[in-house]
Amino acid sequence: MVNWRGSFCVPTRIHYGLGSLEVLAQIGIKNALIVSDPFLVKSGMIKNVTEQLDKANISYTIFSDVVPDPTVAVVVSGVAAAQKILPETIIAFGGGSAIDTAKGILYFYACINEEKNEESKPRLIVIPTTSGTGSEVTDFAVITDEKAKAKIPLRDKKLMPNHAILDANLVRSLPPTVTADTGIDVLTHAIEAYVSTLASDFTDALAEKAIRIVFDYLPKSYQNGNDDEARVRMHDASTLAGMAFTHTSLGINHSMAHALGGRFHIPHGRANGILLPYVIDYNSKEEKAAVRYAEISRLLGLNYMSDIYAAKELRNMVIKLKENLEMPSCFKETGIPEADFLASIEALAATAMRDSCTQTNPRVPTQEDLEKLFKKAYYGN
Template identity: 45%
Template sequence: MSSFTLSTEIRFGKDALDSLAQYAGRRAFVVTDSFLATTDVFATLVRILGPHVTVFDQVLPNPTIALIGQGLAQYLQARPEVVVAYGGGSPIDAAKAMHKGALEAGLAAPEGLVVVPTTSGSGSEVTGFSVITDEATHAKIPMVSPDLLPKVAVLDARAVVGVPPRTTADSGMDVITHATEAYVATTASDFTDACAEKAAQLAFAHLTRCFTHGDDLEARTRMHSASTLAAIAFDNAGLGIVHSLAHALGGRFPVAHGRLNAILLPHVIAYNAERSEHAAAKYAWLGHLAGSSATGTRAGVVSCVARINKINAELGIGPGIKECGVDPADVRPHLDELARTAMADGCTATNPVVPTHTDLVALLRQIL
């Protein structure tokens, strides 16, 4: 038996942020980063929530165990009635981990966790995942629990209009990777496929427009929807070795997760398609959704890879780790360790092909 679950209420469309008025006047603990805390939209959010707001704005990229402990201490001191995460993947993941800690202590906010995403990428607003970095080992630790599912997700495109082009590119390729990996995952279903297909179609059509015309509210709205749909798909179906390898690399080298996904994705598609006819047929259909008129599975896979490579080029994402500012010579001594970390990653279990250690090392070598 399989199952499909969507526990988060999604509020979207014009002025969705105003729905936070239901929490006005209650004690709120807001988790964000230092930059987002200075923005006009954040000021609007705080104004809507009212006078009893405690702000934790010290979240950094790739939040660590120590940072979660620091935030949890302030959470418990504030004794909030609702927790609001405002940000991209890092603030949302941090807020989830803090809320989980408070829940285990029996002191969680009774109104639960509300998420307002400021990027169209991680999809954390509807998933039971949180990724925390162990500062001692540099490993990224994926946490998975129903307790990490937000109660409410607020999708308001005003929160993403000011996102810089580079962040738009990285987060947008994260969406495409989420949709693609969920679509071919071993536990994919008709329900997850429907979300993954629509997410991919929206992202293929609107991502580059968001990159070149960041103030296009319609394009931003569509990418916001794509991000959430892709997350619904992977939260139910799982991911694959693009994410496993990106988690391993991102834990050791300071490269945005979405950018790592972008450079790994074409190689993993080719690898999986060569070894799984089922995955190949699905990749070919994604190529069709991206606008290809190719006929036949092999041609469809080639068109899918070509479309992703084209989007990467349009977004200024180079084909290798060097273009991410990492010297390949610094990566080579760690290939075996990175492959072991990726093999143990939870995302590997739902990849359509069971990889070997040698396979993962080979894939890493391709991006050097």
């Protein structure tokens, strides 16, 4: 199931470790558009970035209209802000929504100005404030089409960040629920990358390390946000998983989560976490996929002879981890009205089938398969 031919490139320069944000003043920025969200501005966290820019006398403008599940309208507004200052650098500061918004702005700003090559488009620097998306090293972004009530995955080399700054000082204050949601997102990225039809020895190494770190350090981050080692390791795991899935793409776990997020606005990581055990069960019915899940199970020390049984034990480990993180086990527990969910299943499945992530799932699904999976994940059976 591992790809024996392909290419592997990690163009993003990664700066990591506590205090690594200081490198921002040394990168040679001239004029920046900072893309962030209102909370990070009002709380003063944005000063972590602006103080570094002020130190180096760098000109900047803050665009803080970011919303959860960033919309086409917000991206258009951000492009207009960029057009006013013609930034040489765009800085994404925040979680997945801020990063996706910044990527959307960069993409359309470059297109409008016909800046099609790496030399002329603004540089992108990503400073994540959650340990989950991996977007700091991917050429992916997800934008919400409010009219269609669907998330639109974008993928283009223009979206690959030039620099990623992984300063775990910025995630100390994350609430436990956000730590859990984003941490499970890391695990889903890594597992889906490992079982993807585009997996390789290179992506396997990254995914395996990320999976190990999540099981070892996510519960510690959840229990004590001031555990520096746990915070640093989870920040690293997020990037490792991102490096893996930007080469492999993902699978139906993400296709389904994208569809749910676009319609019901469930936090992305939470949606992925709810779906993960059901997707493992579904994919394990394909023999090669079961072998890959079994390899992960054995990597974590569960030495079962049967691949099918080992795959089931991986599912059970995921369920146990989620219980320790006090996460919902099904969508009914998130408060989505039953009638609304059931009425949407056909549309959700159709949207997930069209999602690009579905193409690299280890088992080829039908729309009926996805409808059944959505129903199982709602009731928890």
